[in-house]
Amino acid sequence: MLVSTYPIPQGQPAQSTSVISAAYNLIKVYGKGESEVRALNGATAEFNQGGFYAIMGPSGSGKSTLMHCLAGLDRPDSGQVILAGMDITTLNDKELTRLRRDRIGFIFQAFNLLPTLTAKQNIVLPLELAGAKVDRAHLDAVVASLHLEKRLDHLPSQLSGGQQQRVAVARALITKPDVIFADEPTGALDSSTSAQLLQYLRDCVTNLGQTIVMVTHDPNAAGYADKVLILSDGQIVMHIDHPNADVVLGAMKQFGA
Ligand code: ADP
Ligand code: MG
Numbered sequence: 001m002l003v004s005t006y007p008i009p010q011g012q013p014a015q016s017t018s019v020i021s022a023a024y025n026l027i028k029v030y031g032k033g034e035s036e037v038r039a040l041n042g043a044t045a046e047f048n049q050g051g052f053y054a055i056m057g058p059s060g061s062g063k064s065t066l067m068h069c070l071a072g073l074d075r076p077d078s079g080q081v082i083l084a085g086m087d088i089t090t091l092n093d094k095e096l097t098r099l100r101r102d103r104i105g106f107i108f109q110a111f112n113l114l115p116t117l118t119a120k121q122n123i124v125l126p127l128e129l130a131g132a133k134v135d136r137a138h139l140d141a142v143v144a145s146l147h148l149e150k151r152l153d154h155l156p157s158q159l160s161g162g163q164q165q166r167v168a169v170a171r172a173l174i175t176k177p178d179v180i181f182a183d184e185p186t187g188a189l190d191s192s193t194s195a196q197l198l199q200y201l202r203d204c205v206t207n208l209g210q211t212i213v214m215v216t217h218d219p220n221a222a223g224y225a226d227k228v229l230i231l232s233d234g235q236i237v238m239h240i241d242h243p244n245a246d247v248v249l250g251a252m253k254q255f256g257a
Contacts, residue, residue, distance in 0.1 A: 026079035041234030057231030105172030109187035
């Protein structure tokens, strides 16, 4: 007779991961005839909740187009874009605008802060625009995570570039978005300020459970991510788990970046 002395594993794996954002077979063509450009040519990618992802690839490979489709800023010609279980390509423009406001955070290369508002006013602006209440505990956690406690009453002009970008990160975090999309977030920063900002983004993923998808061309930046996805000619051609700068650089050379 066979007696099982160990509990038989059941149900979910210990570290269950759930897909929060995904693109399936995206096609996006700009222009017509001679001037036609296939920016996305069957791009498929999945992003798990609480992960930090870097999208890389040569200039013109479709990174920004993919990110804009994932974030509902642009529409693919065909394919599915999933956010939190919903196919957002079925939404009309008004619904998409609302979805972006309520469920997605953005960080751009230019910090895009409002110059006449203080750091704190900039951070809570998305909530004000949505007519939502400020969650005091979350605001404190975000401000502490980005070490902005002593800068809240400053105007953007009174802050360094790195501090301004930290305010922009806090503004992206304040609505507890499903995903933050960042397009070259360190593009305007020097290398030591970049390293500091990337560590803060890393901390937001690790400590606050935030999901971040970042477009970058910098192998050092990609080294902070959990996973790198490499785009070439509008398709994802490689995944690198637990990336480091050397491995990423090698992969980039392979694909002509
Ligand atoms: P990346 O961000 O990787 O540099 P993009 O997604 O910006 O690449 O662009 C992919 C391709 O699509 C490029 O050839 C680019 O010129 C083209 N493209 C992007 N946006 C437009 C647009 N609005 N009109 C025409 N062509 C575009
Ligand atoms: Mg781009």
